[in-house]
Amino acid sequence: MTDWTPTRDAGLAQLEAFLPRAGRQYRDRRNHDFGPEDRSNxxxxxxxxxxRLVHEREVISAALAEHGPEGAEKFVQEVVWRGYFRGWLEQRPGVWHQYVDARERALMALDKDKAMRADWEAAVEGRTGIEGFDDWAxxxxxxxxxxxxxxMWFASIWIFTLRLPWSLGADFFLRHLMDGDAASNTLSWRWVGGLxxxxxxYLARRDNIRKYTGGRFDPEGLSDEDPIPEAAETPDPTPLPQADAEPAEALWLLTEDDLSPAPEGPVAALDGPTARSPLELGAHAAAFTRGALDDAAGRLDAARVSSVEEIVQAARDAGQDTIALRRPLAGPVADRLEGLRAAAEGAGLALHLTRDPYDAAVWPHCRKGFFAVKKQIPRLVDELEL
Ligand SMILES: Cc1cc2nc3c(=O)[nH]c(=O)nc-3n(C[C@H](O)[C@H](O)[C@H](O)COP(=O)(O)OP(=O)(O)OC[C@H]3O[C@@H](n4cnc5c(N)ncnc54)[C@H](O)[C@@H]3O)c2cc1C
Structure with a gap:
């Protein structure tokens, strides 16, 4: 069983335990779902x-050191998918807001449409009668x-067999996943739905589910049609917002999106978990986020803050005239910190929105499909000295 303790030490131990299997074994076996008791593949x-209790660059470096560029190729590519989705969404932040709007409309529709509400409740409680789907819920x-x-199977059945709004499925995942990530989640749901x-x-097929679950699930009645849901037009990419330099002195703010900065000076941590939906956050997702924040804040002796006003006050208390943080990613934390620039400037403080060097190297290649960034991996490995 995986030990999901939300600390950096537990994450590093998980990495170390997995490393011997991150080469060809991962490439050949990663698509099998052996069930919650066995995640060894x-x-x-x-x-x-x-x-970012553990950073992608640490994981990629460790895999390359253990297996070399050829042996680790598939695993490294998968790790880069997270950066691809984040970089893609950073250049089309409107897609996050389109998702939020679609979710609001779908939640309102649930109040009016009793049949749809019953179908949605059955789906999220695992009572649809569809083998596998109910177990995954x-x-x-x-x-x-x-x-x-x-x-992938769950999202596909949700969209094409149950014909429920994809935004409600994405909401169900985002609320419950300990790894809930606005970019990976929203864009993966859009990918399954053809958006x-x-x-x-991506159309889930019975024989594929039977094969990759070792025969545990053999669902009948899956749709063989995949009509693409209606959705707002995808905006063209916009240039990445300029990143600010890392200041020599500042109050550093950590958020649950990126707990990797470890500055020398004063630090504050934005309390979490941040609401990811108008609906309640799942217990495991909430506990992991809370634990991750406690772990990072504890290591850096960070003050705890929960609003933009408290962030500004923490900077004053620490005698700093600059607040620095990683630019919040399109998603719930950015929405929560919307008023930070105005609050900081109103108090006469400078705000530096910085970018992690890994993100700065990867994101410019994430304007279209994954192939463009995949091609760059060997060069990125050199450039970032992974
Ligand atoms: C509908 C749907 C929703 C998803 N929602 C999320 C989400 O909210 N948060 C999230 O972290 N991932 C999400 N994913 C991506 C992926 O399923 C998980 O990252 C992966 O299953 C994590 O398992 P692992 O750590 O064992 O991955 P491994 O296979 O061991 O891969 C190593 C790492 O690579 C990255 N990675 C691998 N595959 C993907 C992928 N397809 N997309 C993005 N990163 C990837 C992850 O950081 C992962 O930890 C979603 C996928 C789908 C199809």
């Missing part, structure tokens, strides 16, 4: 990576995590 590192609530293939790669959907 995948890294299960996503909750630590999503909050219950597994997600019970464990706060699902295998990638189960996520990310134009016209290309």
């Amino acid at each position: 995948v890294s299960a590192l996503s909750p630590w990576l999503a909050h 219950q597994e997600l609530a019970a464990h706060g995590w699902l295998h990638n293939h189960a996520r 990310h790669t134009k016209g290309k959907t």
